[in-house]
Amino acid sequence: MNGVLVTGGAGYIGSHVVQQLVARGERVVVIDNLSTGFREAVHDAELVVGNVGDRELVTRVLDHHGLDTVMHFAAHTVVPESVSDPVKYYGNNTCNTCNLLASCTDAGVQHFIFSSTAAVYGMTDAGIADEDTPTQPINPYGMSKLMSENMLRDVSAASPMRHVILRYFNVAGCDPSGRIGHSAPHATLLIKVACEHAVGKCDSLCIYGTDYNTPDGTGIRDYIHVEDLAAAHLRALDHLRRGGSSLTLNCGYGHGYSVREVIDAVKRVSGRPLNVIELPRRAGDLAMLIARSARLQDVLDWHPKYDDLDFIVGTAFRWEQKMVRQVEHAG
Numbered sequence: 571m572n573g574v575l576v577t578g579g580a581g582y583i584g585s586h587v588v589q590q591l592v593a594r595g596e597r598v599v600v601i602d603n604l605s606t607g608f609r610e611a612v613h614d615a616e617l618v619v620g621n622v623g624d625r626e627l628v629t630r631v632l633d634h635h636g637l638d639t640v641m642h643f644a645a646h647t648v649v650p651e652s653v654s655d656p657v658k659y660y661g662n663n664t665c666n667t668c669n670l671l672a673s674c675t676d677a678g679v680q681h682f683i684f685s686s687t688a689a690v691y692g693m694t695d696a697g698i699a700d701e702d703t704p705t706q707p708i709n710p711y712g713m714s715k716l717m718s719e720n721m722l723r724d725v726s727a728a729s730p731m732r733h734v735i736l737r738y739f740n741v742a743g744c745d746p747s748g749r750i751g752h753s754a755p756h757a758t759l760l761i762k763v764a765c766e767h768a769v770g771k772c773d774s775l776c777i778y779g780t781d782y783n784t785p786d787g788t789g790i791r792d793y794i795h796v797e798d799l800a801a802a803h804l805r806a807l808d809h810l811r812r813g814g815s816s817l818t819l820n821c822g823y824g825h826g827y828s829v830r831e832v833i834d835a836v837k838r839v840s841g842r843p844l845n846v847i848e849l850p851r852r853a854g855d856l857a858m859l860i861a862r863s864a865r866l867q868d869v870l871d872w873h874p875k876y877d878d879l880d881f882i883v884g885t886a887f888r889w890e891q892k893m894v895r896q897v898e899h900a901g
């Protein structure tokens with residue numbers, strides 16, 4: 571019987587994937603401890619509140635529902651926090667993933683799709699990474715994910731399970747219908763923070779570094795809309811169900827925008843002036859990181875629908891406006 575366990579399905583990216591899975595008629599069960607996720611983000615799927623590292627619980631959920639696929643999003647995700655508290659990151663991202671893999675082996679899971687990150691690459695010569703670029707993470711977050719990738723490859727090699735590792739670049743935007751979005755209260759991601767400022771949640775927006783070796787001196791990233799990323803997960807599932815081999819794939823559009831270009835887009839889309847403060851570089855940041863994503867397009871026949879900065883920013887901005895209205899309504 572087909573069915574998907576989505577770990578971290580109450581979080582930002584997981585909830586968008588759950589929505590797409592349910593929309594095409596998949597049987598979905600979510601497990602999430604709600605540490606950074608929200609019960610309200612899970613529509614139309616069963617939510618089990620618990621820890622992915624709880625081997626007994628996860629095995630029971632997999633067996634009880636007869637689930638043959640796991641999509642693993644549950645993790646801590648804040649890079650600076652991983653530097654100050656590495657044990658938290660290795661514990662949740664690596665040790666809990668090891669327990670989850672043990673549950674998958676026990677329950678005979680066939681397909682595993684893993685949320686990895688561009689942070690596994692670290693410094694690249696030209697700021698562009700393909701899947702064969704050496705992995706040299708420069709922070710514990712990236713290392714915790716790389717260790718999980720390696721565990722997954724080893725477990726797959728020793729069992730009938732096959733996997734797809736998706737290395738996300740900078741994920742942004744929200745469901746265009748406005749049903750779900752990015753609700754994290756202490757977000758640090760540029761597009762979310764800029765949109766929070768545009769709706770008045772904070773007084774200013776900081777640019778971290780204006781002296782990078784880039785055309786306008788600010789950092790360049792490859793921003794992928796969360797709905798396009800979610801669609802890549804469904805393609806990955808189809809690939810594994812067709813009997814496709816295990817894969818590691820970059821998820822990005824293959825081109826980037828600078829911090830100043832993103833800020834201009836937020837001004838354009840919101841129609842609001844922004845109070846921008848220029849600060850020194852943030853520790854651990856790279857000048858540029860862009861995906862070579864031809865493999866994702868070729869192997870999974872994935873084609874982006876929302877490769878447009880103003881569209882991405884527009885969906886993020888409308889979600890922030892909705893959250894402000896909800897707070898005003900509640901007050």
Ligand SMILES: NC(=O)c1ccc[n+]([C@@H]2O[C@H](COP(=O)([O-])OP(=O)(O)OC[C@H]3O[C@@H](n4cnc5c(N)ncnc54)[C@H](O)[C@@H]3O)[C@@H](O)[C@H]2O)c1
Binds near residue numbers: 602603607687
């Ligand atoms: N947001 C990005 O730009 C980005 C980029 C690269 C990779 N990723 C990866 O994508 C995945 C999802 O990230 P997100 O941005 O949606 O973050 P998020 O914090 O919104 O989602 C993570 C979810 O996992 C849950 N969770 C955490 N630890 C858990 C545990 N031990 N047991 C059960 N549930 C647990 C949280 O409650 C939350 O709902 C993560 O694995 C992250 O590393 C995100």
Ligand SMILES: O=c1ccn([C@@H]2O[C@H](COP(=O)(O)OP(=O)(O)O[C@H]3O[C@H](CO)[C@@H](O)[C@H](O)[C@H]3O)[C@@H](O)[C@H]2O)c(=O)[nH]1
Binds near residue numbers: 741758760777779
């Ligand atoms: O308030 C802000 C926030 C960010 N930036 C800059 O904006 C760019 C993007 O930063 P951010 O949105 O924080 O994303 P990254 O630091 O690139 O990291 C994200 O993207 C990675 C994949 O590329 C993921 O692995 C990480 O989890 C996720 O935090 C960088 O140049 C930052 O210096 C600012 O100038 N001001």
